[in-house]
Amino acid sequence: MLLGTIHQRLPAAQALPVLRNMKVARMLFLGLFVLLPCLAAGEWKGISIDRMPNRTATGLVSSISLVPTNSSEQSFLGYDSGPAIYFPQSAVSGSLWAVRFSPLQSCSVTAFSVFSAGGGGSVRVHVFKSEGGLPSQDLISPFAAELGGDLTQQVIYLPTPVDAGDGEFHVAFELVAGGAPYITGDDDGGSGHSSYAPPGGGWSEMNGSDFTVRAFVRYYGRDEIPPQLTHAPPDAAFADDGLVLGAKLFDFSGISEAILHYAVNGGAWNSIPMVGQGEMFEARLPKLTAGSTVRYYLETQDGATAPNSTLAPAQGAAAPFELPVYPGRQIKYDDGSAEDFFVADYHFDDNRFAIRLTPGVYPAQIQTLRAFVNDTARFYFSVWSDSGGLPGRLLSGPWKAGLEETGTGWVHFELPSGERPVIEKGDFFLVVQWTASSPGQPGIGADGALPDGRSFFYTGAGGWKNWVFNDWMLRASYAVSKAEENRPLPFSLEQNFPNPFNPSTEIRFRLGQPAAVELAVHNVLGQKIRTLVLGNIPGGEHSVVWDGRDEGGRTLSSGVYFYRLRWENRVLTRRMVLIK
Structure with missing residues (x-):
């Protein structure tokens, strides 16, 4: 949680389109940010x-x-x-x-x-x-x-x-x-x-x-302290994406064992050893079936003479984590962490946000729509065609949805049967629209790390505008026809493994046909620091190992990095973490 001054909301009347930040009240004046701080004092x-x-x-x-x-x-x-x-x-x-x-x-x-x-x-x-x-x-x-x-x-x-x-x-x-x-x-x-x-x-x-x-x-004395186990459970899994679960483990006596225990649809428990580099450990589950539910918990043991152990959750099998498994593949451009929450305005003017999404294979039938929000106020989902890089024709919706419990979280909406548009080629847009009764809630999560330029906002007075400073935390999933399922994915970029990593990690990507590609590593400022692949590559599965160094062979510091795969006019980006 970033802390500083308490900021007030901006006044309602503005002459130009205004994008409202739920945390620090930012104004967009012809591309110029203005921060309006407000100092507060009181008795405590x-x-x-x-x-x-x-x-x-x-x-x-x-x-x-x-x-x-x-x-x-x-x-x-x-x-x-x-x-x-x-x-x-x-x-x-x-x-x-x-x-x-x-x-x-x-x-x-x-x-x-x-x-x-x-x-x-x-x-x-x-x-x-x-x-x-x-x-x-x-x-x-x-x-x-x-x-x-x-x-x-x-x-x-x-x-x-x-x-x-x-x-x-x-x-x-x-x-x-x-x-x-x-x-x-x-x-x-x-x-x-x-x-x-x-x-x-x-x-x-x-x-x-x-x-x-x-x-x-x-x-001092005999080690009686259990290992520290830090794990951020995902909120869902997607059948065609696979599921990798990771944790950060630490103990002064070292980690002797790390295990992922899981069960599907209430069945018997299975165990998978977690693979570790430094303090980061991961395990990859076998292929999951859409509609199933995965229960799991993590267990680790230190290297003390009388070993200490830790479970997450603390009750282990008695109260495990649970994940629904949705069909298809998920399309996302955020890293799962909201730096800010935004609305288009606090007054209703047909306010909307949109994100441009690109399936990895066609034809793609849209299955689910998702938004990360900070309030239970209801809003509308809809799916639109791409018209010159902006939302064009309404394909499905609008569908009313909202967060069920107070706090922040993902709203997940499954499109009704018969209302699932099929994208034959190119891009489509996921649009969220605020209601006239609640134009200032909920805030949509915004990821600030290396934006992809796919996010847009709309008011009736100003029309659609590209928002290049964040990625809206809006996602969709899609399924492909049976005929397409057996084809190699023409353009895919897998999550690096392990992640986080030290000192090296493997990056896999797939091409359905020979192509000229570039795979490069960028820092959080978007600067290219290492080119891993550049040139004409044959179709099929490929992998490359990054050793955490830049073009000059210098070892890079701990932090967040991004790797981008470019092919023709398309780009895929994923996030990775280097730990020293």
């Missing part, structure tokens, strides 16, 4: 708060950039999601700001990090024992430290490591003088780990925010 649990200046938060818990020396032997504990607010009115001499940490087993505390604001200044650092969830006895003699106050993550070492045993402890800052540096906190709700004490007063738990303080610890 009796403490006055201010918003951070209009800037993107740095150093989120998921991407800590500074760690103590020998960090490979250590772990960090933290509960915040980055700096978003600060507390100037309560920053008085002698005030104390603390975060309670809950280690997984016996540990020593070696260092901590903090984000501070408002300019540099002196503090005294305490490490307290915990009683009743609040600070009690000092475990060390308080020592002086200088905070930078510049909203960067600052690591401060303890003079000597402190043995905290297996109990909770608090790291606290005592302000030497009034004013800056200010302790910062996040604004997405508190976890109950932060507390505050005024000069000479008692401690109070602060539930509205988590202070941006994190501790670095070194665990």
Whole structure:
């Protein structure tokens, strides 16, 4: 979650077409973005708060950039999601700001990090024992430290490591003088780990925010910590796409085993070993049948003398993940992660979004339509022909649909039998249209990574306009005739395997006939960094291995990369992640 200032919605009246961003209220004025920040202030649990200046938060818990020396032997504990607010009115001499940490087993505390604001200044650092969830006895003699106050993550070492045993402890800052540096906190709700004490007063738990303080610890004794398992379950599978499930696994004692357990339509459980590179593990399921339901869970075990294990979900076979399997192949151009949510306008003017979709094989009969949204408000799906690169003739719909549960998620609509258009060649458009009663909801998810230029927006006053800054999270699936199913797919690009990867990964693609193709790797800015294939290639299955290096042979840093396959006037793009 990116944190910064709270932004207001823009005024309703605009002279030119307006594209409304549900998160940061962006205006489109002849291609020029204008950000309108709005600072907010208020009272929080009796403490006055201010918003951070209009800037993107740095150093989120998921991407800590500074760690103590020998960090490979250590772990960090933290509960915040980055700096978003600060507390100037309560920053008085002698005030104390603390975060309670809950280690997984016996540990020593070696260092901590903090984000501070408002300019540099002196503090005294305490490490307290915990009683009743609040600070009690000092475990060390308080020592002086200088905070930078510049909203960067600052690591401060303890003079000597402190043995905290297996109990909770608090790291606290005592302000030497009034004013800056200010302790910062996040604004997405508190976890109950932060507390505050005024000069000479008692401690109070602060539930509205988590202070941006994190501790670095070194665990000791027999490894009793289960492996960390991170997995993002997909919401659906498609019969002709295959299904690869992955997870990020980590343990200080190493991973000795990773297994995918799955069952189809309530049948017996099957097990597949997961293949790993570094911390990333994947397993590919056998071909699935449309209409079936896949249940699965993941299991991993570490390499400790007395092994520890982790299940995801935690109940394993008793409450597994479930995936419906839909027919055909899915067409998508987003990476599954919404950076923003947009509507065309907050006032109704026949508002619509559209995405241009290209099947991989013809004739393609459209089966399902999908949209990633952030509200339960109803909207309309429809399918349109391509007319010179814009929506032309209505082929199916409109069909009313919406999210069933509050939150964000995929709306999945299966076209009725007899209303499934067949695309003989070229492209088609999936269109979503807002209702007159709810023109400002729901927001449509927008993926900001390397857009394909296939997204459009429409108002009655301005007509269709290309939106090149994001890919709308709109998808469709299609099926092919029995006669076509036995033909090789003329143009396809498979997901690299493994993904994420380190140090290398395999990319497969398929051509139905000889063709001049280019397969290249791009960074998130769209810059080409490595050409893997260029020239006339015979038809059939092909594969190439990318070693994570650029054209000059230099090893690239960890991050998101994209690989693009070009053939005639067509392009396919997929996303991959390099982990160091």
